[in-house]
Amino acid sequence: MLNLLKDNQNWVENVIAKLTAKMDAVSERSKTKIPYTTKNGKHDNQIETDINWWTNGFWGGMMWLMYHETGAPNYKEIANFTEDALDLCFHQFYGLHHDVGFMWLPTSVANYKVTGNSESRKRAMHAANLLAGRFNLAGGFIRAWNDDTASEDTRGWAIVDCMMNLPLLYWASEETKDPRYAQIAIKHADTALEAFIRPDGSVNHIVEFDPFHGGVVRTYGGQGYEEGSSWTRGQTWALYGFMMSYMHTGKQKYLQAAKRVAHYFMANIPDNGVIPIDFRQPKDPAYEDSTAAAIAACGLIEIAKAVGEYEKDVYVNAALKLLKTLDASYCDWTTDSDHLLMKGSAAYHHQDIHISIIYGDYYFMEAIFKLKGNDLFLW
Ligand code: GLY
Numbered sequence: 001m002l003n004l005l006k007d008n009q010n011w012v013e014n015v016i017a018k019l020t021a022k023m024d025a026v027s028e029r030s031k032t033k034i035p036y037t038t039k040n041g042k043h044d045n046q047i048e049t050d051i052n053w054w055t056n057g058f059w060g061g062m063m064w065l066m067y068h069e070t071g072a073p074n075y076k077e078i079a080n081f082t083e084d085a086l087d088l089c090f091h092q093f094y095g096l097h098h099d100v101g102f103m104w105l106p107t108s109v110a111n112y113k114v115t116g117n118s119e120s121r122k123r124a125m126h127a128a129n130l131l132a133g134r135f136n137l138a139g140g141f142i143r144a145w146n147d148d149t150a151s152e153d154t155r156g157w158a159i160v161d162c163m164m165n166l167p168l169l170y171w172a173s174e175e176t177k178d179p180r181y182a183q184i185a186i187k188h189a190d191t192a193l194e195a196f197i198r199p200d201g202s203v204n205h206i207v208e209f210d211p212f213h214g215g216v217v218r219t220y221g222g223q224g225y226e227e228g229s230s231w232t233r234g235q236t237w238a239l240y241g242f243m244m245s246y247m248h249t250g251k252q253k254y255l256q257a258a259k260r261v262a263h264y265f266m267a268n269i270p271d272n273g274v275i276p277i278d279f280r281q282p283k284d285p286a287y288e289d290s291t292a293a294a295i296a297a298c299g300l301i302e303i304a305k306a307v308g309e310y311e312k313d314v315y316v317n318a319a320l321k322l323l324k325t326l327d328a329s330y331c332d333w334t335t336d337s338d339h340l341l342m343k344g345s346a347a348y349h350h351q352d353i354h355i356s357i358i359y360g361d362y363y364f365m366e367a368i369f370k371l372k373g374n375d376l377f378l379w
Contacts (some may be wrong), residue, residue, distance in 0.1 A: 002304060002316060004371065011324070012371045016069070018333050019365060023066050023075075025335040031078045034059050034085060038356045041337035051088050052095030054102050058362040061106025061378055064114060065365050068376035076115075083107040083120065090126060098134055098144050100127040101165025106362070109171055110378045121175070128172035128181055131165060135184045139209035140191040142184070156211035159222065160196050160203050160234045162188065163241020167379040170248035182249070189245045193257055196238060201264030202279070205234040223347035230279040231348070232292035235265050240299030244379050247302065255306060262303055265296055266318045273325030277348045287353055289345040290330045291360035293322040297367040323367055331364070332356075340364060 004012065026043075034056045035043035046053050060082035067075035086107060089096055104127035111120035134143045141158040142165070148155055166185040173182035195207045195216050205222030209215060224231025239261040246254035268279045275296070277287045297319040304315035330342050339356030341364055346352035369375045 002301070002312070002371065002373065004316070008320060008371075011327075012368060015323075015327055015368050016372060018331075019340075019368065020066075020070060022333060022335055022340065023062070026338050027063065027066070027074060027078055030059070030338060031074070032081065034082050035338065035358050037352070037358070038337065038339040041339070043338040047085050050095075051085065052092060054097075054099035055358050056082070056086060056089075057103040057106040058358045061110060062358075062362050062365055064106065064110040064378065065362075065369055065376055068114070069369060069374060079107065079111065083111060083123070087123070090123075094146070096130060097146050098131060098142055098159075098162050098165050100131050101162075101168040103127065105168050105171070106378045109168065110376070113378070114376070124168070125172060125175070128168050131168055132172075132181055132184050135188070136209070136211055136214075138212055139214040140187045141195075141207075141209055142188045143211075144206075156209040156217060157206055158188070158192070158195075158209065159206050160192065160241070161237045163192060163245065164237050164379070166241065167244050167248060170245075174248075185245065186249060186251075189242070189254060192238075193242075193253065197257060197261065201260040202230040203235055203238040203261060205231050223350070225278040225281040225348045229281065230268075232265075232275050232277060232279055232289055233295065235261055235279070236292050236295035236299060239265055240295055240302070243299050243302045243306070246306065255303075258299065258303055259307075262296075262300060262315065262318075266300075266314070269318065269321065273321050274329075275322070277345045277353070281348060287345060287348065288343045290326060290341045291344040291357055291363065293326055293330075294341065294360050294363035294367060297322045298363050298370060301367060301370045319367065319371075323364070323371075326364055 030043045033043050033045040034047050036046050036055050037044055046056050060079045063075040063079035104124050108120040108124040111117045136143055142162050144157050144159040145154045169181040169185035173179055196203045204219040205224055206220035208217040210217055221227040221229050239258055242254045242258040274288055275293045277289045300315040300319040304312040331340055332342055341360035342356055343354045344357035344360040
């Protein structure tokens with residue numbers, strides 16, 4: 001139990017009232033879409049542009065969170081619509097990579113957990129098998145992406161984001177009582193513990209392994225500023241991802257890993273609570289990423305729930321600082337724009353900087369419901 005102070009409880013209730021009013025309007029407008037971002041305040045639609053896009057599970061996940069909170073049937077209907085739309089990805093197959101966890105945990109696994117829908121279970125099992133099939137036995141890692149060209153050979157590439165896909169494998173083992181899926185997840189997490197987390201608690205984004213013999217070949221800066229830098233969303237994928245491996249396995253080493261990354265992250269939160277794209281980026285331009293703040297808050301809250309009474313406040317207070325900054329300065333609470341969080345950034349060297357991104361909205365919402373103690377844990 002978090003036992004928030006009364007002021008903080010009131011703040012959470014106030015944010016939930018704003019969320020409910022906002023989502024009531026936005027869900028109706030976007031009920032036949034799978035959004036990634038907004039253009040002029042209106043959601044785009046990945047069903048028309050890129051059905052395989054890795055973020056296509058988050059809108060469905062938001063609908064399940066809202067359904068859990070309000071019980072309003074329209075949220076369930078929209079979630080079902082997005083889940084059906086994702087079936088095309090299975091048919092196309094070649095567009096899928098390790099992010100099948102991000103896509104089918106908040107949609108099919110969520111649906112199955114909430115309603116027991118057997119079709120959803122089948123989809124989620126299919127996705128879990130696709131993820132398991134990406135495991136590299138020699139290197140003990142799950143391959144991230146599919147490129148295999150002369151200019152970009154990713155056969156040996158693993159990325160820290162994959163820690164967030166592992167819960168699909170834990171779920172599959174919990175569901176079937178077949179340990180193979182969890183065995184793969186644990187092996188990947190163990191490899192990531194060694195190869196991604198640096199001694200100071202910061203993490204690499206991309207690690208290339210020798211795909212034939214195993215062993216680290218080199219690291220890449222990936223979506224961060226440069227090799228050796230500290231892409232903030234990558235830090236949060238590790239923070240929350242190792243926490244999830246702890247929650248599913250009970251292994252203390254994953255909790256310790258999540259805490260190490262969390263301590264590094266908290267030590268780097270600026271006084272104003274604004275999270276940059278990379279903790280080691282140049283001061284100017286002052287690029288920001290609101291999505292990293294929201295994801296970090298989710299992980300910090302889970303750490304707070306796992307540690308003892310004497311330790312938890314440091315994590316709760318850091319999460320509150322991040323979320324209150326988002327509420328006050330980054331949330332668009334008007335009901336005529338479709339996005340919630342502003343100033344999300346896809347990557348440091350990318351044109352999609354300071355835009356709204358759907359997973360920012362998703363994790364902000366998840367964090368708020370966690371604080372309320374009414375979290376529908378979709379991972
Ligand atoms: N998983 C890709 C990203 O965080 O942008």
